Amino acid sequence: xxxxxxxxxxxxxxxxxxxxxxxxxxxxxxxxxxxxxxxxxxxxxxxxxxxxxxxxxxxxxxxxxxxxxxxxxxxxxxxxxxxxxxxxxxxxxxxxxxxxxxxxxxxxxxxxxxxxxxxxxxxxxxxxxxxxxxxxxxxxxxxxxxxxxxxxxxxxxxxxxxxxxxxxxxxxxxxxxxxxxxxxxxxxxxxxxxxxxxxxxxxxxxxxxxxxxxxxxxxxxxxxxxxxxxxxxxxxxxxxxxxxxxxxxxxxxxxxxxxxxxxxxxxxxxxxxxxxxxxxxxxxxxxxxxxxxxxxxxxxxxxxxxxxxxxxxxxxxxxxxxxxxxxxxxxxxxxxxxxxxxxxxxxxxxxxxxxxxxxxxxxxxxxxx
Amino acid sequence: xxxxxxxxxxxxxxxxxxxxxxxxxxxxxxxxxxxxxxxxxxxxxxxxxxxxxxxxxxxxxxxxxxxxxxxxxxxxxxxxxxxxxxxxxxxxxxxxxxxxxxxxxxxxxxxxxxxxxxxxxxxxxxxxxxxxxxxxxxxxxxxxxxxxxxxxxxxxxxxxxxxxxxxxxxxxxxxxxxxxxxxxxxxxxxxxxxxxxxxxxxxxxxxxxxxxxxxxxxxxxxxxxxxxxxxxxxxxxxxxxxxxxxxxxxxxxxxxxxxxxxxxxxxxxxxxxxxxxxxxxxxxxxxxxxxxxxxxxxxxxxxxxxxxxxxxxxxxxxxxxxxxxxxxxxxxxxxxxxxxxxxxxxxxxxxxxxxxxxxxxxxxxxxxxxxxxxxxxxxx
Numbered sequence: 001x002x003x004x005x006x007x008x009x010x011x012x013x014x015x016x017x018x019x020x021x022x023x024x025x026x027x028x029x030x031x032x033x034x035x036x037x038x039x040x041x042x043x044x045x046x047x048x049x050x051x052x053x054x055x056x057x058x059x060x061x062x063x064x065x066x067x068x069x070x071x072x073x074x075x076x077x078x079x080x081x082x083x084x085x086x087x088x089x090x091x092x093x094x095x096x097x098x099x100x101x102x103x104x105x106x107x108x109x110x111x112x113x114x115x116x117x118x119x120x121x122x123x124x125x126x127x128x129x130x131x132x133x134x135x136x137x138x139x140x141x142x143x144x145x146x147x148x149x150x151x152x153x154x155x156x157x158x159x160x161x162x163x164x165x166x167x168x169x170x171x172x173x174x175x176x177x178x179x180x181x182x183x184x185x186x187x188x189x190x191x192x193x194x195x196x197x198x199x200x201x202x203x204x205x206x207x208x209x210x211x212x213x214x215x216x217x218x219x220x221x222x223x224x225x226x227x228x229x230x231x232x233x234x235x236x237x238x239x240x241x242x243x244x245x246x247x248x249x250x251x252x253x254x255x256x257x258x259x260x261x262x263x264x265x266x267x268x269x270x271x272x273x274x275x276x277x278x279x280x281x282x283x284x285x286x287x288x289x290x291x292x293x294x295x296x297x298x299x300x301x302x303x304x305x306x307x308x309x310x311x312x313x314x315x316x317x318x319x320x321x322x323x324x325x326x327x328x329x330x331x332x333x334x335x336x337x338x339x340x341x342x343x344x345x346x347x348x349x350x351x352x353x354x355x356x357x358x359x360x361x362x363x364x365x366x367x368x369x
Numbered sequence: 370x371x372x373x374x375x376x377x378x379x380x381x382x383x384x385x386x387x388x389x390x391x392x393x394x395x396x397x398x399x400x401x402x403x404x405x406x407x408x409x410x411x412x413x414x415x416x417x418x419x420x421x422x423x424x425x426x427x428x429x430x431x432x433x434x435x436x437x438x439x440x441x442x443x444x445x446x447x448x449x450x451x452x453x454x455x456x457x458x459x460x461x462x463x464x465x466x467x468x469x470x471x472x473x474x475x476x477x478x479x480x481x482x483x484x485x486x487x488x489x490x491x492x493x494x495x496x497x498x499x500x501x502x503x504x505x506x507x508x509x510x511x512x513x514x515x516x517x518x519x520x521x522x523x524x525x526x527x528x529x530x531x532x533x534x535x536x537x538x539x540x541x542x543x544x545x546x547x548x549x550x551x552x553x554x555x556x557x558x559x560x561x562x563x564x565x566x567x568x569x570x571x572x573x574x575x576x577x578x579x580x581x582x583x584x585x586x587x588x589x590x591x592x593x594x595x596x597x598x599x600x601x602x603x604x605x606x607x608x609x610x611x612x613x614x615x616x617x618x619x620x621x622x623x624x625x626x627x628x629x630x631x632x633x634x635x636x637x638x639x640x641x642x643x644x645x646x647x648x649x650x651x652x653x654x655x656x657x658x659x660x661x662x663x664x665x666x667x668x669x670x671x672x673x674x675x676x677x678x679x680x681x682x683x684x685x686x687x688x689x690x691x692x693x694x695x696x697x698x699x700x701x702x703x704x705x706x707x708x709x710x711x712x713x714x715x716x717x718x719x720x721x722x723x724x725x726x727x728x729x730x731x732x733x734x735x736x737x738x739x740x741x742x743x744x745x746x747x748x749x
Binding site for chain 2: 174
């Protein structure tokens, strides 16, 4: 049985790697995508363009505005002196934010009244707006603490001392780059496996395969091996880049990562083969792959947390292997939990893999076109 | 003169014939109708409900080492708000374990000296620990906790009559989305991501299929010219794609209640430019790939992830490194996302719409021209 499976797997690999276009699809985009997306996928902002509308130029105002100008998160794009300019600047997206210091600013501070600092911000991407306001709040808080101390004022009776676990500087790149391992491996494995059987069907070579001594299970295994091998190779490459290029710390064990990757590949390949066996034509197979892949990625918790979703959508994500693998990679990189904690993420992937494989092999035997 | 007129007339006739053939093919094999009309509705339904960045009911651990009147009033502020789902834990190790296993996303702890510090007015420490793995969420939680703290301080100062000495108070005004509903910008962005795929997939497959089945060779021996073949393919799928677009925009307006401040006509004008660009990209993929298999693979790898990650739909383009920003210029979805977010949330702002629409025109022309150049009547 095994020699036959290996022979088929070898044929698949050769067929894929010998066609230059097909080879490029498997090797080129993942490398480019990892580098490009690794830099693109972050909620951290830097050099946010802002404008200053200062009606008061007292010492306090100057100091506060200098704090904004000195922050690496912000970039002073313009000083304006008319209120009517604000609308145009923000509407045209010339700046994301306008900092407005009112006429009474210095007097309010001198009198010990809270001096208002108005921030007008473009909310078209409300998440970006919130993140930028968070940075601004930090600057204002620091200014307040400094001002209170240097002027011998009494501070607030209670203060927050905040600390973040696992990611002390709250770099969102640490969250996204390991996650890309799941995304890219999923897309490539699906592209390799889901379309392969549909192609054989459309070319008529699938019937030829069926009259060989191979059982449907042999064919399935032979078809899934290349996907698993390519997935492991790409997963390894992504981990190396994540550690050595993006400098994300690796706290957990690589063993846990590879166990997770293997189970994830099993479930991804299983899903791909199931789609493949359900579809009669290549076009349907591609449609099916997209219909599975887009929700699998967008609802996996890669960018938006699963906890924010309504309950019925959350139940749907239980069938998404990427959901579990993302928790595993992020845990292996940032938290380094024990196998016991990860076990709850590992077994669902195994279940998805076994069930989809079994369904695929049943469909092979019972649906011959 | 006569012959020129005759050719033109013949061209129109040939085109009509091709269109008829293409429409018949679409009607008989309903999979393209499924791609153009059912897929966007399904996906937008799923994502419109599923994708949200507004964290509500964040699980939070409260640890109070020595309860007093002050600690009670502070912690009750957390149980009262919608943003948190607060649970009391008896001690810090317990709460830490809960955070390790993911039961809570943050811990607020008041040490035993909280009340004594508070009465002396010297900065009673409130210890906050957040799980930083999802950095964006962690920031959001810190922001919420900050808000609860500021509001509590204000009420305390009112009750005790002691003025609150805050030198500068930040007042924020969030334009275009004052309620900070993340759906309002995510749903228009999702339309761009979904329609990128639909457009590219519709055309990517049909051309490759003609090559693979050998029907392209049959077409070649007819008097039909290559531009006629391309236009004959483009028109029916453009109509289908715009149908899907209309459904998506309708869902955004009436199902997800995204406000539309700009003009709907302008929206559809820009949408048709975008549709041309993505159909053009699909044509290009199919012409270059030649086989359905490779065209499918390329469409999988080259359309979805770039539209998802590089379009500004969710991640801010201005914060990316310059090289990556340069790459985003070839992602058609980028221009459409910008137009959609502006038209939906801000209105007809020509300074945004015109440059982005021009970029879409350039992309559409470029893709179609290259596809035209690469597809010759030739057998390899």
